[in-house]
Amino acid sequence: MKALLLIDIQNDFIPGGALAVPQGDRIIPIANQLQEKFDLVTATQDWHPANHKSFASNHTNKKPFDLTLLHGLEQVLWPDHCVQGTEGAAFCPDLNMQKVEAIFRKGMNPEIDSYSGFYDNGHLKSTALADYLRGKGVTEVYLAGLAADYCVYFTAKDALQEGFKATIIADATRPIDPAGFEKAKADLLSLGGSIVESSSLL
Ligand code: VGL
Ligand code: ZN
Secondary structure (H helix, E strand, C coil), rough: EEEEEEECHHHCCCCCCCCCCCCCHHHHHHHHHHHHCCCCEEEEEEEEECCCCCCCCHHHCCCCEEEECCCCCECCCEEECCECHHHHHCEEECCCCCCCEEEEEEEECCCCCCEEEEEECCCCCEEHHHHHHHHHCCCCEEEEEEEEEEHHHHHHHHHHHCCCEEEEEEEEECCCCCCHHHHHHHHHHHCEEEEEEEHHCC
């Protein structure tokens, strides 16, 4: 059984949003078309409180994209984004949500960031996505969404670690930093993951 995981397809990650991923909006029609090919569709939603420590604005003398340490973990400091209840945190209006059976929110703890849909960045707390998928009989996950080099990458990595086959749909994602995505793809391939184009699935 195959599931499509739609990662963080939210207004703040597309052009015009607070943490816009270049061409992030281009993935939406592909994500919509892909859904009918899957037994199960789930979505993740980045969902931060305003005092989240991944925001540069919550540190003194820091600006967006600076690097820091947060409780011992390396942390990129982001512009404020996906604040709970704001338009920026909402799913993109053009994304078809009719087949989405469950939404997994992440990033609520102000003290730790959560790129993966499965765990926070310290692997301290699970979202129960893995158990949900196993409960539905899923063995393979396909990933689409934003951003390729952060939340899509870390979700794929955790999926592999949880024992799922994991495939990133290359044209259904876009990176914040293209060089970072090249490294991420090499890492995923070395861990047994796959990268395909949507044309091989549609
Ligand atoms: C993301 C940075 C911060 C993502 C979320 O969805 O890739 N990136 N929060
Ligand atoms: Zn975030």
